[in-house]
Amino acid sequence: MDNKKIAIIGGGNMGLAMARGILQTKWANPERMMFAEPLNDRLEHIKGIAHGIKTSHSNLDAAAWADVILLSVKPQIMSHVLDEIKPVMKDSKQVVTVAAGVTTSFIEKKLGGKTPVIRAMPNIAAVVREAATAICPGKYATEEHLSIARHIFESVGIVVEVEESLMDAVTGLSGTGPMYVFQILEGLSDAGVKVGLSRDISNTLAVQTLIGSSKLIKETKEHPAKLKDLVTSPGGTAISALHSLEKNGLKALLIDAVEVAAKRSGELGTQKKD
Ligand SMILES: NC(=O)c1ccc[n+]([C@@H]2O[C@H](COP(=O)([O-])OP(=O)(O)OC[C@H]3O[C@@H](n4cnc5c(N)ncnc54)[C@H](OP(=O)(O)O)[C@@H]3O)[C@@H](O)[C@H]2O)c1
Missing domain, CATH: 3.40.50.720 (NAD(P)-binding Rossmann-like Domain)
Known part of the structure; x- marks a missing residue:
């Protein structure tokens, strides 16, 4: 090189x-x-x-x-x-x-x-x-x-x-992935404001939470489900929040999004002019 x-x-x-x-x-x-x-x-x-x-x-x-x-x-x-x-x-x-x-x-x-x-x-x-x-x-x-x-x-x-x-699967997951994360962070930032935090503090906490959680997964190499179990104590805040996420289908939404982005990647490949 x-x-x-x-x-x-x-x-x-x-x-x-x-x-x-x-x-x-x-x-x-x-x-x-x-x-x-x-x-x-x-x-x-x-x-x-x-x-x-x-x-x-x-x-x-x-x-x-x-x-x-x-x-x-x-x-x-x-x-x-x-x-x-x-x-x-x-x-x-x-x-x-x-x-x-x-x-x-x-x-x-x-x-x-x-x-x-x-x-x-x-x-x-x-x-x-x-x-x-x-x-x-x-x-x-x-x-x-x-x-x-x-x-x-x-x-x-x-x-x-x-x-x-x-x-195309990679394009749907990690190529397009930053957009999912930006949406999640915007939602968390709005959520912080909804429960009374300033926009600035809410953004800062949301971003650092994402960085820290990602680093934890990367460094421990643990499956996310195992780390989720670690932070959901009986009758605690995390299990209540998890119930709400499950009811609203967060994981299904993400799976759908990656699937349509992967499909769109394939379409872009066939739409280019020969
Ligand atoms: N951005 C992402 O997140 C991302 C992620 C993964 C892969 N990609 C891929 O990366 C590629 C570029 O994406 P991008 O986000 O960098 O797009 P972009 O910001 O629009 O950059 C494309 C560049 O190509 C220039 N261009 C247009 N016609 C040209 C020509 N005939 N000859 C040479 N240059 C020309 C454009 O100039 P003008 O602005 O003057 O048209 C622009 O500067 C895409 O194929 C995309 O699929 C992007």
Whole structure:
């Protein structure tokens, strides 16, 4: 990875988060990174992240220059971007995609040849280097290509490897996951206000409760159900609250949400223009 040049195509939320993460790793070097993006303002912003970073309006130039091409554009314009970069693609260049629903076989077919493709699904916590990312290899990708992708996404959080058939499920769970957590936190914050706390104190307590509980699960490696049993004492507050959550179907709501998001991910993959 040390000598590889990386181009990020699409300088939006995810593209920027990835650049910031990569620049904080030991193999980071702004001179080996290029951004391609249509908006001038965003390119100017990107130049401000790290001195020496290259920018371009041309996806073709970025792809021609790089060894690793990270595609961070919306699924709906992926086909157009692949058409643009195709003339400079060689089997020695590696493509990494974060687009929801876009399969490795679609990219391989569009680019022709035997381009090694890695599909990844990070989440927006990449901005604070706490993302959960799943990666999977395409037909022509080797262990080395996977390892490069693993390095890239470890720069913004943790990485797991899954089979491509599970990528829509990953998109439904962790790719979309921050939204569920934001909704839960907003609800808890409102709840605190309802029972008399100031908005500020309520937010602070809700956020820290979520961080602390997640850390407890992560560090003890206990099943959430076991920790739930630990905090529900006979006749106490937690069991009363749990009864209310169960009556209102919290878990069923979450399962439904993940399922529809996973389904939508599959639809996005089929809606892109060939
Ligand atoms: N955000 C997330 O939570 C998240 C999580 C996992 C995966 N992803 C995936 O990450 C990808 C990017 O998402 P995002 O949230 O970063 O979206 P975004 O903020 O809209 O970023 C996409 C960027 O691509 C640029 N762009 C548009 N047309 C282009 C073209 N022809 N060539 C090069 N760049 C072009 C856009 O510029 P304009 O604004 O000028 O159109 C924008 O800066 C998506 O495929 C998404 O599925 C996102």
